[in-house]
Amino acid sequence: MNKRTFLKNLAVTGLASSTSLKALSETIEAYEHIHPKDLAIDEDFWLKIRAGYKLKPDYINLENGYYCFIPTETLENYISHIREINYQASWYFRTVQWENKDKVAARLAATFGGSPDEVAITRNATESLDIIISGFPWKKGDEAIFAHQDYGSIKNMFELTSRRHGTVNKIVDIPLHPKTDEEIVKIYEDAITPNTKLIMVSHMINITGQILPVKKICDMAHGYGVDVMLDGAHCIAHFDFRIDELNCDYYACSLHKWLSVPLGAGLLYVKKDKINKIWPLLAPYELDHANIKNLNHIGTHPVATDLAVNDALDYFEKIGAERKEERLRYLQRYWTDKVRDLPGIHVNTPADPSRSCGIANVGISGMDPSEMAKLLLDKYKIYTVGINYAGVVGCRITPNVYTTPRELDIFVSSLKEMAKSAGAS
Template sequence: MNKRTFLKNLTFTGIASSASFEAFSKTIEAYTLISPVALAKDEDFWQKIRGGYKLKPDYINLENGYYCFLPTETLENYINHIREINYQGSWYFRTVQWENKDKAAARLAKAFGGSPDEIAITRNATESLDIIISGYPWQKGDEAIFALQDYGSIQNMFILASRRHGITNKIVSIPNHPKTDEEIVKIYEDAITPNTKLMMVSHMINITGQILPVRKICDMAHRHGVEVMLDGAHCIAHFDFKIEDLNCDYYACSLHKWLSVPLGAGLLYVKKDKINKIWPLLAPYELDHTNIKNLNHIGTHPVATDLAVNNALDYFEKIGAERKEERLRYLQLYWSDKVRNVPKINVNTPAEPSRSCGIANVGIEGLDPNEMAKILMEKHKIYTVGINYAGVVGCRITPNIYTSTEELDVFVNALKEMAKS
């Protein structure tokens, strides 16, 4: 098999040639004249989409935020990639692996923003963020800013940077129900001093699903000469945006979440003029690349996951970014609007549609979130996760596009029953 044929067969046409994907495509095409807003409420359509997933029937899964299941088309293509690479062996690794990875990164850039020279495929958002924090040119006395509500292990990486370099970490706290964008911007701005170098901001707070006004925060920070690293672990393929429109310096995401890439794929964006200032976490195969490859060498790795990025993008692009966003937001508001005014039920996510999408958090007064999650699972067969820190007391609820309103009705009734008792 020559290189050209291998690339064609392995990388880009596998999913499109499958009978199941053709059937999926026909389903989508039958609804092209329906607006995304209207389609979000069409349970018949989403039931057909649900048919493309193999779901465990033992419980209702409302914890898709940790890891989103792969649709059957992506899963089968991923398995085929593993088989094909095992068949090709060292030939694949010594000939086309980097070209294939570059093409997958270029597709990510086209779909979500940035140039191909600014986008790297990492293993997850944690790795992406740690590359920046650990490789930043810190000097003793420098300051970093992040929020109490940010992801815990990333906060710990800043603590390690403090121990190693003598930097100071300033921790702010974001309210669950801000009144305006400016209120949030001011919280970050008030923490800035002449020593502030880098600010980490969650594009979407993972424990509540609150979307922060990151463009306004980035613009403000840059006026003060401060760089901004955005934690977008839950954002890509969840709601529609382009990275370059955010005006950030660094961006990170986990592709195994809402893009439904197999485990072991994340995204790192570094603005082109910032690449050379970051010290690589691991030494590159060739020193002193002028693009993001200088930060992205991890040795031999599961290259089948890189190839599956293409399949996940095929599926996502067929669904459509706007359709998916509208469906996820509709599902979240469907259940949260039904319980926001119920006594003893606290929704810890803003009600305004622009401040959230598919993720929300809800608690019951007087009930520990872990106990709440246990009751939901054992009594109501609903799987979720308890959160009890940083001013957030409740369970994080993350449906996916295949979640039905019927399942959410079960959840709403369970919440109301728990609140009464």
């Protein structure tokens, strides 16, 4: 779809051509000649990007993984959408809301993979995954495979499914520091039996940032006739890939994370030949759609968020997928390389750069992660989150493009002090 035509056809486009977005475009153009790997370490450029965020001065925010709050351009457009929809009221809902939502979903598909008939806008990754788990045609004795390291509420959904349908859940463990892709693929393969119907795999493990070899897992599972659902909550607009090249059957993502969409938007991809296999979680307004619309009707909802997806895509495309990925990789390696081999500090994310991007997890020997997170905030004014389950003991560290090396230097210094104090005690 031609972007100019797309914007022209939207009934509410807010400030997509705002002065701030124009300024961002001019900044990008001035640095266009620099390769993304070289630009990743150009602090003059990233300070200009940082200026587009309103940052809370109370602490250094290293917990962007829960919610990547939105830059000024997207925020102002979002507010404009809310005002305009409030002005248009029922007229908007009864005329163009679905057409506009379809166009935004089609743009998501064009950007991240899949056809418009395979991609839907949901409210978050949890909803997307639950739609598949709850709607899967389970029979008593069917087996599902997932990992201890997967997201808690989704594991609970499999448990509820087991209680309801009599299915069996087989739970595997993913090593923190795998040596090869084949080591991980074999873990899932060894759990497969003739009763296995669905495997859930985290594209990126949310508590450590480890990227799994999901295409190899999908290829292997399909050889046994098993469907694969990928939890990509942290992946879209974090590192570059296309969903339809992963050979998965189902894919889920939260767009309020690395795409920086306002809260209330997620993505669900269902391979075209699998759509009719899944029973809708909520009844659609019209029954028996031939496409993914059969699966994600939620009634009247905050449509301004749907429109803001378009603004977030504008911003993301201006920054550039490769530029953003290289910056996030650089920031993660900037601090992990400084502490990975220090006594008393253990990094719970693989050293191999192909197995991670912007997220990493670090712990201090003898220190509970909740205590570690509290000390980081109280003493060092660094906000993060403690993780202590599934063999992962440490704090998850998630910088964003606006984070500076100077802030990470403060974090590294705090880790060294805390490790020294913990060792002395």
